[in-house]
Amino acid sequence: MEEVVRFTVNGEAVSVRAGAGWNLLRVLREGLGLTGAKEGCGAGECGACTVLVDGAAVNACLFPAPEAEGRSVVTIEGLAAREEAGGVGRLHPIQQAFVDHGAVQCGFCTPGMVLSAKALLDRSPEPDEAEIRTALAGNICRCTGYTQILEAVRAAAQARREVPRG
Amino acid sequence: MADLCAVGKAIPKADAGEKVVGRSVYVHDLVLPGMLHGRILYSERVSARIVAVDTAEAEKVPGVRAVITAENTPEIRFGFLKDNTALKKGRVRQYRDEVAAVAATTPEAAAEALARIRVTYEDLPAVFDPEAALAEGAPRLHDADAKGKPVKDNRLRLPWKVEAGDVAAGEAASAFVAEGEYEAGWVTHCCMGTSGCVASFDTRDNLTVHSNTQIPSLAKNDFQEALKAMGVKGRVRVVNTAVGGGFGSKLDTYAYEYIAILLAHRTRKPVKIVFGREEEFVATSPRQPTRIRIRQGCDREGRLTFRDISMVLDNGAYTSWGATTPTVMMMPSTSLYRVPNVRFQATCVYTNNTYSQAMRGYGTPQVTFAIEANLDELAETAGIDPYELRLKNANQAGDVTPQGFRPVTCGHRECLEEVAKRLDWTAARARPRSTGRKARGVGMACLMHVGGGAKIYKSDGCGTMIKVDDQGRVDVFSGSMDIGQGLDTVLRQIVAETLGVPVDYVNVVVGDTDVCPWDVGVHASRSTFVAGNSALAAARTVRDQILSFAEEVLEAPKEILSLRDGQVVCSEDASKNTPLEKILRKAHFATSGNTMFLAAEFFEPATDLLAGDFKGNFSASYAWGCHGVEVEVDTETGHVEIVKYVAAHDVGKAINPMLLKGQIYGAGLMGVGYALTEEMIYEEGRLLNPNFRDYKILTAADTIPVEPVLVETDDPAGPFGAKGIGEPGLVPTAPAIANAIYHAVGVRLRTLPMKPERVLAALREKAGEP
Numbered sequence: 001m002e003e004v005v006r007f008t009v010n011g012e013a014v015s016v017r018a019g020a021g022w023n024l025l026r027v028l029r030e031g032l033g034l035t036g037a038k039e040g041c042g043a044g045e046c047g048a049c050t051v052l053v054d055g056a057a058v059n060a061c062l063f064p065a066p067e068a069e070g071r072s073v074v075t076i077e078g079l080a081a082r083e084e085a086g087g088v089g090r091l092h093p094i095q096q097a098f099v100d101h102g103a104v105q106c107g108f109c110t111p112g113m114v115l116s117a118k119a120l121l122d123r124s125p126e127p128d129e130a131e132i133r134t135a136l137a138g139n140i141c142r143c144t145g146y147t148q149i150l151e152a153v154r155a156a157a158q159a160r161r162e163v164p165r166g
Numbered sequence: 167m168a169d170l171c172a173v174g175k176a177i178p179k180a181d182a183g184e185k186v187v188g189r190s191v192y193v194h195d196l197v198l199p200g201m202l203h204g205r206i207l208y209s210e211r212v213s214a215r216i217v218a219v220d221t222a223e224a225e226k227v228p229g230v231r232a233v234i235t236a237e238n239t240p241e242i243r244f245g246f247l248k249d250n251t252a253l254k255k256g257r258v259r260q261y262r263d264e265v266a267a268v269a270a271t272t273p274e275a276a277a278e279a280l281a282r283i284r285v286t287y288e289d290l291p292a293v294f295d296p297e298a299a300l301a302e303g304a305p306r307l308h309d310a311d312a313k314g315k316p317v318k319d320n321r322l323r324l325p326w327k328v329e330a331g332d333v334a335a336g337e338a339a340s341a342f343v344a345e346g347e348y349e350a351g352w353v354t355h356c357c358m359g360t361s362g363c364v365a366s367f368d369t370r371d372n373l374t375v376h377s378n379t380q381i382p383s384l385a386k387n388d389f390q391e392a393l394k395a396m397g398v399k400g401r402v403r404v405v406n407t408a409v410g411g412g413f414g415s416k417l418d419t420y421a422y423e424y425i426a427i428l429l430a431h432r433t434r435k436p437v438k439i440v441f442g443r444e445e446e447f448v449a450t451s452p453r454q455p456t457r458i459r460i461r462q463g464c465d466r467e468g469r470l471t472f473r474d475i476s477m478v479l480d481n482g483a484y485t486s487w488g489a490t491t492p493t494v495m496m497m498p499s500t501s502l503y504r505v506p507n508v509r510f511q512a513t514c515v516y517t518n519n520t521y522s523q524a525m526r527g528y529g530t531p532q533v534t535f536a537i538e539a540n541l542d543e544l545a546e547t548a549g550i551d552p553y554e555l556r557l558k559n560a561n562q563a564g565d566v567t568p569q570g571f572r573p574v575t576c577g578h579r580e581c582l583e584e585v586a587k588r589l590d591w592t593a594a595r596a597r598p599r600s601t602g603r604k605a606r607g608v609g610m611a612c613l614m615h616v617g618g619g620a621k622i623y624k625s626d627g628c629g630t631m632i633k634v635d636d637q638g639r640v641d642v643f644s645g646s647m648d649i650g651q652g653l654d655t656v657l658r659q660i661v662a663e664t665l666g667v668p669v670d671y672v673n674v675v676v677g678d679t680d681v682c683p684w685d686v687g688v689h690a691s692r693s694t695f696v697a698g699n700s701a702l703a704a705a706r707t708v709r710d711q712i713l714s715f716a717e718e719v720l721e722a723p724k725e726i727l728s729l730r731d732g733q734v735v736c737s738e739d740a741s742k743n744t745p746l747e748k749i750l751r752k753a754h755f756a757t758s759g760n761t762m763f764l765a766a767e768f769f770e771p772a773t774d775l776l777a778g779d780f781k782g783n784f785s786a787s788y789a790w791g792c793h794g795v796e797v798e799v800d801t802e803t804g805h806v807e808i809v810k811y812v813a814a815h816d817v818g819k820a821i822n823p824m825l826l827k828g829q830i831y832g833a834g835l836m837g838v839g840y841a842l843t844e845e846m847i848y849e850e851g852r853l854l855n856p857n858f859r860d861y862k863i864l865t866a867a868d869t870i871p872v873e874p875v876l877v878e879t880d881d882p883a884g885p886f887g888a889k890g891i892g893e894p895g896l897v898p899t900a901p902a903i904a905n906a907i908y909h910a911v912g913v914r915l916r917t918l919p920m921k922p923e924r925v926l927a928a929l930r931e932k933a934g935e936p
Contacts, residue, residue, distance in 0.1 A: 019274075029195075034188075035188065035191075035194075035195040036187070036188020036189075037188070038192070038194060038358075038359070038410075039194065040358050040359075040360075040443065041443035041857065041858055042442055042443060043443065043857060043858075043859075045443075045857060045858035045859055046358065046443070046858055048358055075188070076186075076188035077187065077188050079187070080187055091183070091186065091187070095186040095187065098182065098186050099178045099179075099182040099183055099186055100178060101824075102176075102178070102179070102824040102825060102827065102828045104179055104182040104185050104186055105179070105650035105651065105652070105828060105832065106357075106358065106359065106408075106409060106410050106411045106412075106649065106650025107181070107182070107184075107185025107186070107190055107408065107410075107650065108192065108357075108358035108359040108410035108411060109358045110185050110186055110188075111186075111188045114186065132866075133866050133867045133869060134867060136865075136866035136867075137865045137866050137867040138865075139865075139866065140356075140358065140858060140863060140865060141358070141866075142355070142356050142357060142358055142411050142413070142832075142836070142863070143358075143411060143650050143828075143832050144828055144831060144832050145828075145830075145831035145832040145833070145834055145835035145836070145869070145870075145872065146831075146835065146865075146866045146869040147827075147831040147869060147872060148824075148827070148828055148831065149866065150866065150869060
């Protein structure tokens with residue numbers, strides 16, 4: 001049965017009509033036009049649909065729409081900083097690091113990968129190698145072999161330490 | 167070479183900024199007004215007569231706009247042997263056969279309609295092994311070829327044979343011979359973006375296909391042929407969305423694309439078909455599986471004397487590029503190392519298994535596994551160190567190989583030496599074999615691949631158009647395609663370097679056949695070389711136009727003028743140096759003469775299309791590489807840990823070292839998965855593991871420490887000396903690892919993947935245990 005779900009997306013309160021059996025991924029992509037999160041497998045195995053719900057990385061394809069009620073969701077579209085005085089938002093340090101370190105090839109896994117990295121760095125600002133690998137193990141990438149993605153996450157952690165958080 | 171400003175720099179990928187904020191539009195994201203959702207009904211049987219297809223109930227489902235079968239649509243044949251049809255009529259030959267399709271207003275309605283289609287089958291015998299399919303009395307997959315000519319057995323009439331020198335004489339002159347059979351099963355591309363397209367007709371029957379194809383120009387031809395078969399007189403435009411990975415999966419056209427076209431024509435609405443992940447595993451074509459027999463020998467000093475390779479290939483029920491992998495397998499078979507007497511022969515046989523496609527390496531990973539693992543076995547028989555044996559027989563620049571390849575530059579020796587040095591080879595090999603639970607060993611393997619395109623089609627060329635506007639902004643229209651590898655960026659760098667403008671001033675346009683010139687496709691690691699050379703030629707032509715104009719304005723001969731740092735620079739009189747923009751605007755506002763700077767060039771490598779005896783020079787340059795691995799084998803679990811991995815590659819010139827390393831890392835990990843963990847498990851034609859849970863693709867937790875070594879041999883044929891790199895990174899991974907495992911624990915694995923169960927079984931067999 002259709003149901004209206006009220007929650008916050010990227011800082012904005014929204015109210016979306018979700019179809020019967022819809023998951024959060026469909027709500028975001030079809031209900032809100034936020035197509036950054038992708039369906040890579042529909043079974044919670046590839047991580048391409050990763051979004052943050054109350055700060056935790058979740059597979060949106062396994063997240064029932066009604067469960068989003070009252071929660072705070074962050075998608076890849078909400079990650080770039082918003083300029084105060086108009087103009088283009090700067091990239092989040094993790095996004096910038098991905099660009100600078102060659103961590104993006106076809107880009108299909110990128111939104112999910114970036115958000116998994118953000119969830120990691122938010123809860124563990126100085127992760128060791130094993131922690132980074134474990135945090136990203138649920139995001140499959142077929143193009144990069146992960147090496148430059150890991151470099152990017154290390155660099156982003158470093159950048160966050162050097163710049164005071166605004 | 168003079169100081170380079172853009173080429174050789176590790177600049178970010180041109181579209182990384184879009185992808186990292188989720189703005190890029192993949193076919194999965196594309197929505198067109200009035201768009202319908204298409205779904206395909208696949209066969210429930212592996213081999214059967216289709217007795218009846220009842221779509222009456224399906225047509226009644228609310229929201230359904232069309233239900234099609236082979237009975238109510240014109241026949242569309244495709245594949246290079248044209249033995250496949252978009253919808254199957256009268257008979258199914260594999261589980262992925264397309265029996266019917268629907269288009270509906272919602273995905274739910276389409277799924278509901280599919281569930282209500284009733285198909286009645288009558289089982290037919292099936293065969294799942296190519297050798298069995300060759301036997302007398304085996305069930306026949308096809309009764310006639312595409313032209314209707316009767317076919318008497320399951321063997322494809324393909325002439326895959328090449329021979330040079332005298333193999334018998336070579337064997338007679340051998341002091342040592344090694345023989346073996348090496349097997350590699352099905353693995354698949356696992357692109358994160360699944361297959362899909364949106365087909366749409368306008369009111370005059372012109373077709374647009376929004377696609378993620380790797381072959382825009384050839385796909386356009388294929389779709390034009392389909393329209394002809396449909397009796398439709400419109401033209402075709404192929405437009406690429408962002409591509410979620412290729413790796414060879416999109417080098418042919420597929421049934422689902424023709425089905426989308428049929429549905430779009432039937433409904434007069436755009437129709438989108440996008441695969442789910444299970445469908446992607448089952449209904450797309452994987453890497454060609456192989457069972458390869460090899461004999462090779464050397465004399466007492468370790469000089470290779472002959473190599474003889476043969477194989478019977480499982481072609482599946484229909485034919486795609488898997489059947490042509492032998493034409494590329496020939497390359498390392500005849501030409502990796504200096505071997506004077508060579509023979510290669512492959513037979514392709516129809517079965518009721520899935521049919522195969524191109525996949526990164528195009529047969530070379532499979533045959534290189536056989537060659538390089540077997541070479542280590544030969545080295546052991548001969549009592550020669552495997553590294554010494556390889557060095558002794560290394561290819562050299564200026565060689566003409568038995569197949570007629572003419573490498574002008576060759577980094578084979580340097581790659582071998584780099585690997586040996588970084589693995590501390592002699593010391594590592596001298597260490598006694600461990601008797602503890604975990605044992606370490608080192609191994610190496612080489613590769614030889616095309617580096618300058620591959621003439622496997624009448625043209626191996628690429629066209630480019632360039633225009634420079636009055637502000638100095640440049641648009642480059644290339645027939646090639648960015649599939650994530652970085653072609654967009656490499657072309658920017660080449661053009662920026664040639665025109666002396668900032669990289670950000672160069673915009674690369676690819677993936678629209680209405681606008682971009684012809685290219686044969688993104689395959690054979692050819693894009694940097696061929697598309698790069700094409701863009702370079704067009705950039706030089708437009709540079710010449712600009713300098714000819716500048717000659718008049720600055721009153722200085724063209725020969726002493728150049729473009730650099732956004733300026734027209736006069737080498738003999740710096741006072742004449744002028745900002746490029748000024749010259750361009752002067753031309754733009756001129757009242758007569760050439761006021762536009764536009765150029766178009768087609769680059770065709772001067773190479774040979776191999777046919778008949780398969781001899782000739784089929785690439786404009788060749789790339790070598792060597793991978794060296796240190797493994798640690800857990801003798802209790804069979805798990806193989808990669809402790810050190812050196813990937814040395816002869817790249818000609820690294821136009822963008824960061825993106826190039828991305829190819830080595832990515833191909834390397836794909837190659838490790840190929841070697842150790844990935845397999846599609848089929849049982850009587852049915853895929854048992856069509857998901858990421860049971861198909862073991864490597865994750866970030868499995869990242870291996872690849873140390874890329876770029877050997878720059880500066881090939882004169884390449885743009886700024888570059889050779890291709892897209893595929894080489896996974897060609898030698900399996901034999902390098904197999905050779906290291908042997909060094910560690912003394913077991914020789916000849917079947918991929920070398921998963922823990924197989925390692926353990928081999929260890930037990932060696933220990934004499936049951």
